[in-house]
Amino acid sequence: MTMRLTPLALSVVTVCAWGLVLGVLSGRAELAVVVLPLLLGLLRIGRTVAAREWSLARALSAPRVFEGERVTVTVTVSADGPVPLLELFEPLPPTLRLVSGHNRGLFTLGPGRSVEWRYEVECVRRGRVNLGTVHARFWDRAGLEAGETSVRLPGQLRVYPRPLPLRRLPGPRRMQAFVGNYVAPSLGEGLEPGDIRAFVPGDRVRHVNWRASLRFRQLFVTQYHQERNADVVLMLDTLAEAGAAPATTLDASIRAAAALVTGYLARKDRVGLIEYCGPFRWVRPSSGRAHHERLFEALLRADVMFSYVTQDVALVPRRVLPPQALVIAISPLIDPRFERALVDLAARGFDLVVLSPSPIPLVRRAMRPSARADLACRLWALERRARADALHRLGITIVDWDPAESLEAALGGLTPSRRRGVVR
Amino acid sequence: MARRLAAVLTVVLVGSPLLIASSTAVLALGAAAMMLCFLGILAATPVLVGGMVLALGEYTLALWLAGGPPRLAGAVLFGVVLVLLLETADFGRLAHRATLGPGLLAAQIRSWAVFAAFAGVGALVASTGANVTSAAVRLPWAPAVAAAGAAVALVGVALALSYRRLPPRD
Numbered sequence: 363m364t365m366r367l368t369p370l371a372l373s374v375v376t377v378c379a380w381g382l383v384l385g386v387l388s389g390r391a392e393l394a395v396v397v398l399p400l401l402l403g404l405l406r407i408g409r410t411v412a413a414r415e416w417s418l419a420r421a422l423s424a425p426r427v428f429e430g431e432r433v434t435v436t437v438t439v440s441a442d443g444p445v446p447l448l449e450l451f452e453p454l455p456p457t458l459r460l461v462s463g464h465n466r467g468l469f470t471l472g473p474g475r476s477v478e479w480r481y482e483v484e485c486v487r488r489g490r491v492n493l494g495t496v497h498a499r500f501w502d503r504a505g506l507e508a509g510e511t512s513v514r515l516p517g518q519l520r521v522y523p524r525p526l527p528l529r530r531l532p533g534p535r536r537m538q539a540f541v542g543n544y545v546a547p548s549l550g551e552g553l554e555p556g557d558i559r560a561f562v563p564g565d566r567v568r569h570v571n572w573r574a575s576l577r578f579r580q581l582f583v584t585q586y587h588q589e590r591n592a593d594v595v596l597m598l599d600t601l602a603e604a605g606a607a608p609a610t611t612l613d614a615s616i617r618a619a620a621a622l623v624t625g626y627l628a629r630k631d632r633v634g635l636i637e638y639c640g641p642f643r644w645v646r647p648s649s650g651r652a653h654h655e656r657l658f659e660a661l662l663r664a665d666v667m668f669s670y671v672t673q674d675v676a677l678v679p680r681r682v683l684p685p686q687a688l689v690i691a692i693s694p695l696i697d698p699r700f701e702r703a704l705v706d707l708a709a710r711g712f713d714l715v716v717l718s719p720s721p722i723p724l725v726r727r728a729m730r731p732s733a734r735a736d737l738a739c740r741l742w743a744l745e746r747r748a749r750a751d752a753l754h755r756l757g758i759t760i761v762d763w764d765p766a767e768s769l770e771a772a773l774g775g776l777t778p779s780r781r782r783g784v785v786r
Numbered sequence: 787m788a789r790r791l792a793a794v795l796t797v798v799l800v801g802s803p804l805l806i807a808s809s810t811a812v813l814a815l816g817a818a819a820m821m822l823c824f825l826g827i828l829a830a831t832p833v834l835v836g837g838m839v840l841a842l843g844e845y846t847l848a849l850w851l852a853g854g855p856p857r858l859a860g861a862v863l864f865g866v867v868l869v870l871l872l873e874t875a876d877f878g879r880l881a882h883r884a885t886l887g888p889g890l891l892a893a894q895i896r897s898w899a900v901f902a903a904f905a906g907v908g909a910l911v912a913s914t915g916a917n918v919t920s921a922a923v924r925l926p927w928a929p930a931v932a933a934a935g936a937a938v939a940l941v942g943v944a945l946a947l948s949y950r951r952l953p954p955r956d
Contacts, residue, residue, distance in 0.1 A: 373832075390849045447890075470889060477887050505880070
């Protein structure tokens with residue numbers, strides 16, 4: 363670390379020179395005397411040794427948080443030798459917002475002393491945040507000299523998308539073979555009564571329907587619906603996004619996906635994820651806590667990746683997109699390539715629901731209000747409605763969702779309409 | 787805290803020439819100097835230096851208007867205030883929107899006080915010595931001071947050329 367003169371030294375010299383000039387012009391000795399303390403001040407230059415006799419350590423209150431949560435960053439400065447004035451600055455990435463304290467600190471330390479510097483940040487947007495480098499500036503007491511260095515400190519923070527509150531989920535039309543929370547059309551072991559039939563040897567006595575048996579004077583047994591789980595595949599459109607961070611259509615889509623992942627896994631369903639960008643990225647359907655974390659990790663890195671490549675949905679392996687799966691496509695329907703993928707999925711007979719976070723309110727929020735913007739948004743809304751109608755005519759269910767409103771309210775209208783069309 | 791201290795020093799700096807000669811011209815220069823100094827404390831060092839240049843002009847004008855024998859003690863005080871104002875204002879900007887470590891402000895104030903004492907005593911001793919020497923040895927003082935001023939200005943230019951700008955603080 364090399365010490366260099368600061369602008370303050372130049373300022374002192376300027377004032378000195380001006381004082382002497384005035385002294386010569388006025389012929390007053392006082393002005394020469396005025397300059398003396400300034401010159402004596404300059405004698406302090408070169409006395410500070412820029413030795414790196416201090417060290418830094420950083421600790422985060424939580425390495426993994428959800429969007430909107432706060433994290434306390436603690437930086438410990440320890441000194442082996444005397445440190446007259448140490449300025450530390452930790453630049454914050456745009457996904458973090460300073461809530462309390464400052465991300466710049468000034469410290470003075472004696473030999474063997476240490477000091478803790480704390481500040482609190484709010485995690486505004488999901489992602490892997492790297493608090494990597496602390497910039498340090500070593501000053502002399504007078505501020506006439508300074509030296510700079512950077513210290514790399516490991517500190518990675520994972521900010522997961524905050525799941526939106528969601529109690530009712532779109533029910534799948536087809537079930538899988540494993541035990542779950544859905545009442546399947548097929549009969550077998552379960553809790554929901556389905557049908558009554560005559561007793562045959564081998565039937566359990568506890569299944570005997572005594573009321574029917576007494577009425578018909580013949581033994582009848584109650585049959586029950588099986589309770590099965592479902593495969594749910596979330597297909598996330600990362601081809602394009604609209605709006606300003608942290609309120610883009612992709613942010614809204616990812617929050618909705620996080621809510622759906624949490625909801626379906628809580629129902630013991632197997633959940634998979636396909637990130638539909640240029641090259642596909644996917645997570646196979648599975649269940650459990652470990653899989654929940656796997657899906658959230660996948661959502662963490664989901665981002666818009668522009669590509670001219672358009673992959674065919676048929677390229678997705680069969681195990682990733684099981685034939686009986688409920689496919690929930692989350693897309694603002696901006697890119698026509700995603701619409702073609704939806705039509706392809708519907709043509710292949712998948713149980714398909716499209717959740718479309720509307721980009722219009724998000725874009726309007728980022729724009730200055732004007733009559734022209736109003737007109738453009740109205741035209742855009744009409745165009746979106748026309749495209750949604752075209753998809754609807756192909757048998758694709760589309761849920762238009764304003765991200766400013768509750769996701770539960772948007773999906774609420776979907777549940778009865780799907781119940782009417784349950785495939786037996 | 788450092789900014790408040792700088793503001794107090796500004797008032798002292800601008801007010802002391804008025805004690806020497808309280809004329810309208812001195813007052814006007816003082817008002818302009820004070821405004822620039824306050825602005826400089828909040829904004830940037832070059833503005834503060836502009837204010838100090840005006841304050842020096844105000845001091846010179848007051849001395850010229852008042853006449854009489856040299857006021858050496860007052861001049862030493864004025865010089866010490868100039869240095870402290872520059873340093874406190876710079877520290878104030880540095881400490882603005884920053885977490886200050888424990889004992890930092892106290893250590894800084896102690897350092898300024900020690901420097902002010904040393905600089906004041908040093909300047910007084912030097913000026914008294916110069917006074918005594920000037921009584922004994924007759925030298926053409928004005929050209930000598932002019933030469934010293936030119937030398938200081940040259941050093942300043944050399945420093946400015948060799949100085950590489952530090953990156954912004956935030």
